[in-house]
Amino acid sequence: MVRRLTSRGLKRRDQLINYAASRFAENGFHPTSVTEIVNGLGVGKGVFYWYFDSKEEIFIEILRGAQRDLRRYQQKAIENESDPVARIEFGIRASIIWLANHPDFFTLLQFAATDEKFSRLIRAGEEIAVQDVAQHIREGISQGRIDEGDPLFLGHAILGVTNQLTRVLLFEKKRDPSVVADAVVRFALGGLRGFSGVIAAGAMGGK
Amino acid sequence: MVRRLTSRGLKRRDQLINYAASRFAENGFHPTSVTEIVNGLGVGKGVFYWYFDSKEEIFIEILRGAQRDLRRYQQKAIENESDPVARIEFGIRASIIWLANHPDFFTLLQFAATDEKFSRLIRAGEEIAVQDVAQHIREGISQGRIDEGDPLFLGHAILGVTNQLTRVLLFEKKRDPSVVADAVVRFALGGLRGFSGVIAAGAMGGK
DNA sequence: TAAAAACTTGACCAGTCAGTCAAGTTCTCC
DNA sequence: GGAGAACTTGACTGACTGGTCAAGTTTTTA
Known part of the structure; x- marks a missing residue:
């Protein structure tokens, strides 16, 4: 229109x-x-x-606006930070704060991801966010601060943790955004560092 | 009915x-x-x-059946393993294999989580799965193999990584289930081990 | 000031939906 | 074999849907 x-x-x-x-x-x-x-x-x-033009169109406009706003907020949060791992952390924290301030959009984005009509758009936005964080991950790897691993995989993993803990801890259990962010950051940075067989070493035969 | x-x-x-x-x-x-x-x-x-009785009822039956089947599959996968960290790993791998074999149910569970009418049921099932893994996490912590941290938070974090990587890598990027499982396990076990300020130590002033 | 563009109204349309039900068929069990 | 229970049919209902449009009002523009 x-x-x-x-x-x-x-x-x-x-x-x-x-x-x-x-x-x-x-x-x-x-x-x-x-x-x-x-x-x-x-x-x-x-x-x-x-x-x-349609009910579908207004929904797409809503989604686009939310994605745009969230991305701007993330970028603003990391613009003065040069350390890649810190950029990842600040990006995570910014996302959680933004989601805390826009609970409706969180719900909408979650739903849209499951509807064939809108999932394309959501995935495209997700892919952009993941590309952003993957760049920092690459730098982190080249600095030897993050274990080898596909940066895209790792970026999606961070997104998954962020979404789940935001939904459960922030929205369902009403935890403070900073508590949620601490938990996500702890897990995500640990996950990035990776696992080289030390933890479960006593146990496993295979892999 | x-x-x-x-x-x-x-x-x-x-x-x-x-x-x-x-x-x-x-x-x-x-x-x-x-x-x-x-x-x-x-x-x-x-x-x-x-x-x-209704369209809603059949959907609930579908969801219940899927949850029951997945849980059984997970339990069977870990029943002969006593090491808590290995139980977590096997549980993750079993979940991914089950989801690979039931792609329709994955879609359904994802949607149901976003619909007010069904999200209660989904969350209850999720909570059960998280309780299961939280128990292993507690053991892991008491054995000193996992850093201190709320076991429920950590359980949800694992669920989030598993869901996201399954959706993106397994269903969208058509990666092999074992590749997906390796990525999830790597990230999840690393995340459990936690992060004690080492990675980003060079960068941060504030948290 | 007057024409044109922007905006608003709400009755209306054709289609779809979840759910009902009276009637009929098939199966079970004594 | 016959009575009753299990199962099936599909036309029907009333509510509601997304979307249209001719007519009217308000604002901009020149």
Whole structure:
């Protein structure tokens, strides 16, 4: 949808995006109807379709905006740090703080990753985040601070820990963001350092 | 729904569960209609409602079955191992193998975790799996093989790495299950060992 | 000030959905 | 063999969906 929007139009569009995001987060994407969105805002249905071609489109806009905002926040958090491992840590901490401040978006991103219609977009955003961290991992490896290993694998592993602990500790168990961040950082940096058979050495025959 | 089922009825119920699971995995839960399920099986709609009260109920049955089966598989994989760290490793490997053999269930479990109607069930299953691994972690800590840390946090961290790497490496990048398992185990055991400030020591002022 | 562009209304459409049910068929068990 | 239980059919219902559009209002522009 391409339209010349006045400031009034821009405000309305924002209002739709924000309200729709909160409804989608609470009820889910499919169960939330366009009628419900416009009624909640007290406007006619035509308003919705003046700004968006479809329910799908507004959801994609919501996702794009969230991804953009999160990435900016991450980059700002690490811009003055040159040590690669510290950049990883600061990136993790920034992500958790951002998620704590945008719980709705966390829910939306999690759902979108499971829906065929939106998972492409989510994965593309994920891939970008992983590329970012993989670069720091490469530097860390070349400095001998991180064990050899595929940087992309390791980046995804960090993402997985961050997402899971954020969901469980931050949102479900209501832990403080800094506590969650400490736990993620501890595990992620330990995971990066890797495991060379020392821990379980007493036990295993194979691998 | 409680009914006395003959063997014919049990077969039909199984057929409905399996076909519905494959449709839900491919199309998503909401977009898949009951009509689509019964038409795909070439039966009347009444058949569906003879065995299940609702579309929601069949989905819950699918999830329960998957959780039960996965847990059994995990337990079988570690039953003859006494070393706690090795039990963790074998549990991870068993999970990945099971998921590789049940890609539909992986998709379903991921979606269900994001839907308010089903997330309770998923979280309960997750909590059980985490309790299992937390027990091994506790033993590992008391043996001095794993750094101090909340066993539940660490258990969730392992779950997060396993899920993410399974999704990305196994299902998206089509890597061999054993390669995925190696990557997960490496990261998870390293993460358990923890991080005591050595890696990033050169860099950080604050935490 | 007047035309054009931006914005809003809400009734309406065609389609889909989960779920019902009266009627019929097949099976089990005595 | 016959009664009752298990199973199956598919037309039907009422609610709701995403999306359209002709008509109207407000704002911008020149």
